[in-house]
Amino acid sequence: xxxxxxxxxxxxxxxxxxxxxxxxxxxxxxxxxxxxMLNASNLALVTFARVNGNLDGQVAAFFVMVVAAxxxxxxxxxxxxxxxxxxxxxxxxxxxxxx
Amino acid sequence: xxxxxxxxxxxxxAALGILFARKAVHAALLLAVVMxxxxxxxxVQEAPFLFVVQIIVYTGAxxxxxxFVLMLVGVDASDSIVETIKGQRLMAIVAGVFLGLLLVxxxxxVSLGSAAGLRAANRGGNVQGLAQLLFSxxxxxxxxxxxxxxxxxxxxxxxxxxxxxxxxxxxxxxxAQRMRDYASHGVHPGPLPSPGVYARHNxxxxxxxxxxxxxxxxxxxxVLTIRGTTRSTPADVDLLTGEIGDxxxxxxxxxxxxxxxxxxxxxxxxxxGEDRTARHAHEHGEEA
Numbered sequence: 001x002x003x004x005x006x007x008x009x010x011x012x013x014x015x016x017x018x019x020x021x022x023x024x025x026x027x028x029x030x031x032x033x034x035x036x037m038l039n040a041s042n043l044a045l046v047t048f049a050r051v052n053g054n055l056d057g058q059v060a061a062f063f064v065m066v067v068a069a070x071x072x073x074x075x076x077x078x079x080x081x082x083x084x085x086x087x088x089x090x091x092x093x094x095x096x097x098x099x
Numbered sequence: 100x101x102x103x104x105x106x107x108x109x110x111x112x113a114a115l116g117i118l119f120a121r122k123a124v125h126a127a128l129l130l131a132v133v134m135x136x137x138x139x140x141x142x143v144q145e146a147p148f149l150f151v152v153q154i155i156v157y158t159g160a161x162x163x164x165x166x167f168v169l170m171l172v173g174v175d176a177s178d179s180i181v182e183t184i185k186g187q188r189l190m191a192i193v194a195g196v197f198l199g200l201l202l203v204x205x206x207x208x209v210s211l212g213s214a215a216g217l218r219a220a221n222r223g224g225n226v227q228g229l230a231q232l233l234f235s236x237x238x239x240x241x242x243x244x245x246x247x248x249x250x251x252x253x254x255x256x257x258x259x260x261x262x263x264x265x266x267x268x269x270x271x272x273x274x275a276q277r278m279r280d281y282a283s284h285g286v287h288p289g290p291l292p293s294p295g296v297y298a299r300h301n302x303x304x305x306x307x308x309x310x311x312x313x314x315x316x317x318x319x320x321x322v323l324t325i326r327g328t329t330r331s332t333p334a335d336v337d338l339l340t341g342e343i344g345d346x347x348x349x350x351x352x353x354x355x356x357x358x359x360x361x362x363x364x365x366x367x368x369x370x371x372g373e374d375r376t377a378r379h380a381h382e383h384g385e386e387a
Contacts, residue, residue, distance in 0.1 A: 079168060
């Protein structure tokens with residue numbers, strides 16, 4: 001079984017996540033779309049590992065997962081802090097630096 | 100390959116659902132669908148360790164974290180429709196379509212050949228093979244990961260910690276404050292009236308009646324008022340309260356309990372007009 005269909009699926013998921021980041025306003029949903037993009041890249045890494053016949057791609061995917069876990073923890077804490085001070089989880093409301 | 104063709108449409112549809120879901124909770128659940136399907140695809144692609152890690156770490160831990168934060172931020176926190184940059188949404192969709200076309204066409208052009216497969220690499224076990232790589236070639240990255248995790252944990256603690264700016268109010272402080280409010284501008288010092296305590300409608304979303312028959316708005320929970328689910332005083336109560344003053348209400352109250360038909364024995368109900376009002380009261384009581 002060739003790896004190309006997996007890569008195309010991965011590209012589709014990445015694109016959907018990208019559009020989600022650009023269009024959604026809720027910070028948590030934006031964050032979920034970032035996770036979707038990370039997962040799509042993981043799928044590509046695992047596919048490359050199988051195509052090349054070694055485990056390096058799986059190790060890279062594992063590292064991506066670890067970094068994503070750390071990123072989610074800090075990101076959600078930031079969203080919580082912003083929500084606590086501004087009573088809003090919208091990415092448009094955090095625009096104090098603009099003025 | 101069968102698994103791929105079954106799972107990939109589900110994943111794409113669920114991912115598109117994240118884009119269009121109005122509520123953030125629905126987006127989180129759709130993301131869970133995508134992640135579990137991804138885990139299955141890892142299993143198909145000879146990565147059993149990543150299959151388990153994907154389910155435990157992503158679906159189990161990260162998504163639960165998302166759901167907890169959604170719970171704290173408010174489940175109803177839905178997206179605003181207002182565009183701060185004009186035409187940004189349309190431009191984003193067009194750019195997304197182009198990016199997708201570019202990626203799909205680009206990936207489609209590449210011929211990967213037949214996959215080598217991981218049978219040789221997984222001979223001693225997938226976990227053992229990964230461990231051998233992690234603790235030899237990638238040892239420094241692995242150590243850096245531990246530093247990253249500790250930093251993230253401390254960062255989350257620092258961000259989530261809240262400094263108490265004013266001393267905590269004790270019960271005695273609150274009582275004294277209530278009496279001061281009463282003395283200065285006559286705020287009622289006692290507890291708030293409880294909602295809907297009269298014979299027919301004792302649901303929590305129905306305001307209590309004041310002695311003059313007007314509804315007491317403070318008797319309904321503030322949360323219900325904000326959500327807009329407060330019920331107005333029902334029409335037959337207006338009928339009743341018009342006659343409360345002189346005690347000549349002609350509407351009979353069925354049942355034998357202290358709250359009329361609500362906690363009375365339903366079998367004791369008389370079959371005439373009382374039955375209707377009692378059923379009415381039951382409906383309102385059960386909706387609460």
